[in-house]
Amino acid sequence: MHPTTIAAVAVLSVCFGAPLDARHAETQEYEEPCKQVRNHVAKWMSENNIVPKDSTEFEQAIIPAAPAAPIPPSIAFECLKSVPLYKDTALGQLNFLRPLFEWQSTLDDLREPPEGYLSEGVDLLGGLDNITAKLQEAQGSYKNEFEFLADLYTLTSVRPRDLHFRYTSSLFDLFSFPRPARFVSISTDGISEPKIYLHADVNHAERRYTPSPVLTIDGIPALEFLQKESVKDGGCHDPDARFNRQFPSLANDAALVYTPSEPAALDLRDTTTVECQNGTKFEFSNFAFVRGNFSNITTGVDLYNDFGRGNGTGPRTSEAGNYVLLAKNYTSHFVGYPIPTNRTKNGNVAGFLPNKPEFSDVAVLVVNSFQGILGPDTFVTPPGVYFQEFFNVTTDFIRAAKAANRSKLILDVQGNSGGLVYNIATLYFALFPGSTLPQLSRARSHPQFAWLGAHLWNGTTSPAAGVWPLNNFIRPDHHPWTSFADLYGPHPDTGTPHEYTNPSIFNVTNYTQLFAAYQDPLNANGAQYTIPWTEPPFAPEDILIVSDGQCGSACAMTVSMLTHVHGVRTVALGGRPLLAPMQALGQTKGGPVINFAGMPEVDRGAVPEGLVLPPPADGFKPPLRVPGLEGVRGLGWGVTVSFNVVNMFPWGEEMEEGEVPLQMRYEAANCKLFFTWDMARDITAVWGAAAAAAWQGGQCVPGSTTNEEGTMGGIPGYTEKVADQYKLGDGPGVFGSD
The missing domain is CATH 3.90.226.10 (2-enoyl-CoA Hydratase; Chain A, domain 1)
Incomplete structure (x- = not known):
């Protein structure tokens, strides 16, 4: 291993500044972990002369007012775990999510995946039952809010393996956990089995040294470590694609919208130790990057009041990616690409x-x-x-x-x-x-969809507005749907108890x-x-x-x-x-992604003119109104919820x-x-x-x-x-x- 590789560790300190290490703090007095986060951020911003810029609320929804400050991951996790469990609110979240899950087009397929689907199946509604049962146990399975949210995050944002189906809380968006130790998977000729190397070795030829493959990462064989990490990444249904997301690449650096894999979001250590086959060892300092405003945070209760309820100055779910996006130098050429x-x-x-x-x-x-x-x-x-x-x-x-x-x-x-x-x-x-x-598409049939279509479609207005833009779809024979019933069917799925809408294609004329x-x-x-x-x-x-x-x-x-x-x-x-x-x-x-946020925000006074909203029937609550809950915005736990509206064929x-x-x-x-x-x-x-x-x-x-x-x-x-x-x-x- 050439000595220049060691510089990769030092560069991180130059780029990100040196975070305080709470483990070696001089004081022996106990300090609330969330207060430690606040103090570390303030010190880092002061030492790096960072002053948050003035910006509008709209701009802050796209890009933060200041860069994310680095701290040791252990402090971030301790802060998150100091938030007590709010059992009643947690149960309210699950009740809120249950009817919305019915809109996910692959809900039934995920329960019993066919041969050739390379990920595990998941029963999403059964998972909500599992979490509900754990919340209701007399002794309580969850020690804090973080443990509850971790289960919910894994159920909704990892196991479905669908970027269109997401549930993210502001509490989970307060920190990001990218690993500074970066790797590449390299074959000698493009067809022989590759080996794992440090990414810093990519330009070894011009530096005149021969790189050594990585032997272990944190004491685990490198390939095993990376494959285990990739399983925690919910962005891809395919294990090869998940594996690729563990590595930087020229294409990902050039991509307009790229979300790096962060499977360590639940368990990143403060350091990563890498050993190469030639005996060289490296220790990389890991960081949690603070993306929320902690200036008024001292305790876990404060954190919940500001972010867990959704009314704090928390980040939006897309904010980190958009920060990178808008910070790009669009006048320069892509690195590694010709003009x-x-x-x-x-x-x-x-x-x-x-x-x-x-x-x-x-x-x-x-x-x-x-x-x-x-x-x-x-x-x-x-x-x-x-x-x-x-x-x-x-x-x-x-x-x-x-x-x-x-x-x-x-x-x-x-x-x-x-x-x-x-x-x-x-x-x-x-x-x-x-x-x-x-390309053909069809949506999952369920009582909410039928109710909305029967009562909120007047020939021009789509059911629930953005939830199902009917005028964006036409029949496969290129004729428009004459009514919602014409589209809806429902069409039985032979050999299963499930039903779907009739097949559609995109209405290109409308687009x-x-x-x-x-x-x-x-x-x-x-x-x-x-x-x-x-x-x-x-x-x-x-x-x-x-x-x-x-x-x-x-x-x-x-x-x-x-x-x-x-x-x-x-x-x-x-x-x-x-x-x-x-x-x-x-x-x-799958097909278009729809944000759930608009559904509970639509109240009974917002239906299309001339339509009368009938009362709920058949034992279910239509998603336009969830009694007792504020909805996604306002005091709705600061969440973003989205689903995949149609299956493609x-x-x-x-x-x-x-x-x-x-x-x-x-x-x-x-x-x-x-x-x-x-x-x-x-x-x-x-x-x-x-x-x-x-x-x-x-x-x-x-x-x-x-x-x-x-x-x-x-x-x-x-x-x-x-x-x-x-x-x-x-x-x-x-x-x-x-």
Whole structure:
């Protein structure tokens, strides 16, 4: 191990400042842990000359007034655990959540996952019962509020493996726990089993030393440690995608919206010890970053009053990611990338025509996000400007690629966790002009949905407004739904007791009208949404999708349409060191995400004009009104709750035989490649390896293709080799739990 690697530890102190270590405090007097947090933050801000800036409430919802201060994780956990359990309020939260869980499209599938679903199943409603029972035990299973929230967080934000289904409390958002010890998984040639190294060794070649693989992390074999950590990450249903989220990468650094994995949020130690095979040892200081305002906090009771009730100056759930997002230097080029031919201001789309012999006929379109409303001018730029820019950059680049005689296209979607339908339509129709986004969807049928549809739909207004935007969906035959009953059905799922709505497709016309209105709010006939060609610019066999498994939501929908309808091939990068296939789509493969917040906020005076809200019936409470609870905002525990509204299915399926939604299916890529040192520091090495596998007879990871000689072939089927050997284990929602 070269001595320069040691500098990685020192750099952290320079970048983040040195946090106080409560374990070596001179005073022997007991000090409340939350007061320690307050004092540490004040001292750190003073020593680093940080003064919180003045900002509006809206701006604070997007970006904090000051950087997050670092403290030892043990103090953060001690502070959280000093919050006493508020049993009645906790039970109120569970009662509040129970009817909302019915809207999660995969609720029934998660209870009994099909073969090929690589994560554990979870009974979400049963999990609420488990937690309720623990709260009601005479002796009390939970010692404090943190233990209760930890169970609820694991049930809702980890076990479903769905980024669209989330429940997060402000108390859990007060601290973030990124590990400063960063690693990479590197293969010598891209097809041999990789080993784990320190990320600081990426540039070892120019420093003229040979890196040593990591042997252990905190005394545990490195690979075992990282796989166990990855299981705690709820962002991906696929274990290879979860594994990739343990590592930094060029693509994730360039991504517009990237949420790093923080599986240590429940149990991060103050230090991480790393030992390499050559005997070198390193000790990294870990940090908890304080994201809330602790200036008035002394005790755990204070913390609950300010944040647990949801009325404090706490962070929003998206705040940390947006802080990084808005702090980016949007005028600089992506590190490790060549200069793009063109790109959007916020960097979510960039086109490249690499000037190397191996790319003489290859163009590369990097789409690291389908978002379009955040960027360097977020507070002054109308959303439609970003949509138009996505459209312009995409179409202009394809023109440039064809003019340069590039007959092949690599579509790089690494780190793309989704975005907006406007941008899906832009990219899909740019590649395959038309008027239909060919993917079927259907929602879970349940009494609340039926009640809302029967009483709150007047032909133009959607049930519960944003909960189900009916005008965004049409029949698969392209005709509008004539009534809510026409859409709702319900449609029985053969062989199960479950029911779903009739299949729908997205109403592209409605989205394009909204696109035009965004461009010119005063003129619905504003910017036109028309692809400037009528024939596909690239043949399906000349398009290759490159993914690290972290493609989800809008990204997954786009890739699914390209692969299922047109036969476009995929290459999956990285993953566990298995000589086996890997999925290209490892994140959410469901439909739109809807925030629960609007549902309890809609009161009986907010229904569409002319409609009468009847009383609740059939023994359930409609979600428009939860008696005795304030709702999500105000005094609603400072939470954010969201769900996945529809399951997605490939175009052309009849869905008469209990079809499995895409979220629960195993869908391997055509080829798998491990990262090499070159691929970790030069993105063109990634594209070159992928292009070689697709069009030049290059080798894939043995066992990852259907061709015996190891070249790219068809789509491999499910094999037990890809099953996840690591599990979360017992807990609320797991069969057999008390």
